[in-house]
Amino acid sequence: MRAQQNWDGLSRINHWVLAVMMIGMLVFGVYLHEFMPRGPEKAALIGVHKAVGVLIFFLALWRVGYRLVRGFLPDAAPMARWQSVSAKLAHWGLLASVVLMPLTGMLGSYFGARPVDVFGMFTMPAVEIANADPAGMFMGLHGGFAKLTIFLLLLHLAGALKHHLVDRDATLKRMLGRA
Numbered sequence: 001m002r003a004q005q006n007w008d009g010l011s012r013i014n015h016w017v018l019a020v021m022m023i024g025m026l027v028f029g030v031y032l033h034e035f036m037p038r039g040p041e042k043a044a045l046i047g048v049h050k051a052v053g054v055l056i057f058f059l060a061l062w063r064v065g066y067r068l069v070r071g072f073l074p075d076a077a078p079m080a081r082w083q084s085v086s087a088k089l090a091h092w093g094l095l096a097s098v099v100l101m102p103l104t105g106m107l108g109s110y111f112g113a114r115p116v117d118v119f120g121m122f123t124m125p126a127v128e129i130a131n132a133d134p135a136g137m138f139m140g141l142h143g144g145f146a147k148l149t150i151f152l153l154l155l156h157l158a159g160a161l162k163h164h165l166v167d168r169d170a171t172l173k174r175m176l177g178r179a
Ligand code: HEM
Pocket: 022, 025, 026, 027, 028, 029, 030, 032, 033, 034, 046, 049, 050, 051, 052, 053, 054, 056, 057, 101, 102, 103, 104, 105, 106, 109, 116, 142, 143, 144, 146
């Protein structure tokens, strides 16, 4: 039965690699923003946050492109319409987030006149003289999208756990390749 089939291998790799990276970056970003005092140590860690973020941007283009071309599987099991619709909204929101989180960060750095060195491999360019208006706007969006992403992620996680533990259907198993 088609609905019971596993997500294909590339979809599973894309999903779990980006999931680990995005959750790591959300925790890292909140830690940097909320708990870390200013100083050279913070500046160095922000450099790591930015470099990983730029790599995520390119992985995200591939991940979202692949999903748009391949489409989604139908629901793993029959469920109420509101559940199916909210799951889909969360999926689309999370797909948007893997592109918009790094993009807003990159544009913030671009207009803030801060080129981003990506682990010595290449450098993302920036304007010569900082322009505080767009830089501030993009960093504001970066923080706002982060909160929205955390909300969607909690919804997504609660859904995955409910399907697995309460409904005991194949939703989680088919993303693990075990349907
Ligand atoms: C790829 C996914 C990314 C995620 C999930 C992410 C997540 C976050 C989060 C949650 C925060 C804290 C925001 C707040 O509470 O207002 C943050 C801050 C920040 N992010 Fe990102 N980020 C990503 C990529 C990037 C990129 C690509 C750049 C720049 C090239 C960047 C630059 C920054 C900067 C400069 C801060 C502010 C740190 C501070 O206030 O001390 N981020 N990020």
